[in-house]
Amino acid sequence: MKKLILSAFILFIVQPSSAQRNIKRPDGGTMTAAAIDKVVHKLMDTAEVTGLCIRIISNNQPAYIKAYGFANKAKKQLNDTATSFYAASLAKPLFAYTVLQLAQDGVIDLDKPLYTYLPKPLPEYDNYKELAGDDRWKLITARDCLRHSTGFPNWRDADPGKKMGIYFTPGTHYAYSGEGIQLLQMVVEAVTHRSLEDIAREKIFIPFGMTKTSFLWQPRFEEDYAVGHNIQEDTLHKDRYTHVYAAGSMETTIADYMRFIAAVMQHQRLGNKYWGQAFSPQIVINSKTQMFSLDTTSVADNSKIQLAYGLGWGLFQTPYGRAFFKEGHGFGWQHYSIAIPQQKTALIIMSNSDNAESIFTELVQKLTGVTIPFEWESYHPYRGTAKLAEEQLRMFTGVWHNERYDTTVSLVNGRLKVEAPKVGLPPTNIYPENDHHLFLKIMETDLEFVKGADGKFVKAIADDEGEHYELTRVK
Incomplete structure (x- = not known):
């Protein structure tokens, strides 16, 4: 050793x-x-x-x-x-x-049904009592667990019914499962x-x-x-x-x-x-x-x-x-x-x-030099942010209004923040894509700002998760 x-x-x-x-x-x-x-x-x-x-x-x-x-x-x-x-x-x-x-040591067989290693049937354990009535639990092996083919959800708490279940015959399909x-x-x-x-x-x-x-x-x-x-x-x-x-x-x-x-x-x-x-x-x-x-x-x-x-x-x-x-x-x-x-x-x-x-x-x-299966992994690429001077960032600040709620954009410690209390949005970072466009990372929301004759922003066109509307500056 x-x-x-x-x-x-x-x-x-x-x-x-x-x-x-x-x-x-x-x-x-x-x-x-x-x-x-x-x-x-x-x-x-x-x-x-x-x-x-x-x-x-x-x-x-x-x-x-x-x-x-x-x-x-x-x-x-x-x-x-x-x-x-x-x-x-x-x-x-x-x-x-x-x-x-x-x-390899002979302690466990990858293809032997797991229930055969236990002193009582799987549904008699508290964590698995919801499997009673579905005998497919008898088919699950160590191989199924390691290759994610048990039929279980990833986590039962994320299941629509908030309970344990088997969704397909074990060994027949891939479904990631903790x-x-x-x-x-x-x-x-x-x-x-x-x-x-x-x-x-x-x-x-x-x-x-x-x-x-x-x-x-x-x-x-x-x-x-x-x-x-x-x-x-x-x-x-x-x-x-x-x-x-x-x-x-x-x-x-x-x-x-x-x-x-x-x-x-x-x-x-x-x-x-x-x-x-x-x-x-x-x-x-x-x-x-x-x-x-x-x-x-x-x-x-x-x-x-x-x-x-x-x-x-x-x-x-x-x-x-x-x-x-x-x-x-x-x-x-x-x-x-x-x-x-x-x-x-x-x-x-x-x-x-x-x-x-x-x-x-x-x-x-x-x-x-390798391209990973990023779409299958649900990896969404970052959006680039612009490096703007403080005076440019300050141009976005103020209270912006539409008929449903007001949105406040502020500058805090060099970062733009947006909040809309009426719709439950607390102060949240918002990022400049360029000198007239802001976006949120926590949701698919973009704001395109439009200048008036005086060169200041007077309205913003929102793309809020596919919904479009205008906001006008009130302060």
Whole structure:
């Protein structure tokens, strides 16, 4: 064990300086550290991404790592590569890799119905009592949970009926489900009589040298942790998980998580049989979007990129080989990881900003040359904002009226804010697209301002989520 930990330390901590060499991309091109830095800074600044961490693996070796922006903007605390981030759904592949090791050890069979591992029928458990009367729960396997084909909703609270249900025969269709991951965690802990935290520590954290990763909040994280930020870059409450959730209670760092990805790429702790199953298509994805995919009639042609799910990761074909990928998303947290084992390359992006997904498509493309399935992932590109002088911003300020309500635009600490109390809009950031056009990020609302003979704005034409009307200046 000591030799294993030491080798992990040497492989991932003692790394060559990315500033002294070019970093090879999967498409054959190269980038310097300075070029990467320039791309990241420009995108973050344009899209108002509060904080971000990036790590790149090239030729199976650490090639670039850097933290950007704020861990806590309100306190002016900067991110570091050792700053703890909430991992959100980046926890799921790590859980999957743990389960695959248990399958390799003969502890669990990926294709054996999960209920056979439990002492009583699934509907007799409080969390699953709503499945009574639908015997399809007897079909669900560990493979179904890891490839998202259980038939469960993502989360029962998001279900239209706010209850648990099976929406299609397990194993026949893809539909992303955190509930499926949680069911498998319950079975794994029942079979092993151990907590997932203990199992993950044995199978993943210790062997891969992940000293700042846990499914539970640890006192050591208090030394350096990030908080999430919303679209307006306001800081959000930091959750400190005291219960293990395989689907998303994990805390980690950019350095630790790439240790995991690097180990996976090198087949560590998994033989060819289970590694091959994890990273070969286990179910074809024909849904139009990743989430809200319970409607089996919602068919899209994803065959051009061979979009599918393996066991714990999404898969698609690039011009440079098959890629495996995983996203993470929570309030104030947005992450993306992608690896192409054939090219021995990987990229992980971790962000504590709700604006980060708007730059992921462009950022991944510029750093790797790969176009990700952004429409399926519902990634909407950022809108560029203009850098206007204070006197130009002040021209928008005032009270703007239409027959239904008044709208106030003000300038606060160099930022434009809009509010309309009558329709429940609190002071909210509004952004200049140019010197006569403003837009909101939290909803599809644009305001086109029109000048009068005196050169001042006298009215605004609103495009409010498809509805058009005029506002006139009254103050």
